[in-house]
Amino acid sequence: MSIPHLAQREDQQQLEWIGGSVFSVLLDAEATGGQLTVGRFDVSRGEAPPFHVHNNEDEAFLLLSGSALAWADEEERDLLEGGIVFPPRRIPHGYRITSEKADLLLISTPGGLEKMFRHAGRDLRQPRPEGFEITAQLLAEAAELSGNVVLGPPR
DSSP, X not given: OOXXXXXXXXXXXXXXXXXXXXXXXXXXXTTTTTSOEEEEEEEXXXXXXXEEEESSOEEEEEEXXXXXXXXXXXXXXXXXXXXXXXXXXXXXXXXXXXXXXXXXXXXXXXXXXXXXXXXXXXXXXXXXXXXXXXXXXXHHHHHHHTTEEEEESOO
């Protein structure tokens, strides 16, 4: 398998995600030989995934712009632009965007987390089906495909 070392913006798959946010798959497991997944969220105020845990991946979030509250286990932290969190695998975590807009970079290792986003999200290159929604059931199903567990509602 040939692993590309350079990626262009037009190579990025964009997916509609929770609350109408957009998740861009910058590098997936296939492109990195299974080493990592890199993605970028374009999100609005209030966007928050369910409180969850990854059993297979370590994960880091870098807040490129905006502000958020982040939780890792029972620790809570305000994040401002440039803030970074590292919830390793098996540590429950979540976040909530507190600014009008935010730009969030996700890095997880090993690769494969993109399967969850692709299963529940909608590829923006395709027409939007009437009534499209990422339900709690679909999100739990997608999480399970990647070895993740939804623990409860967003905080």
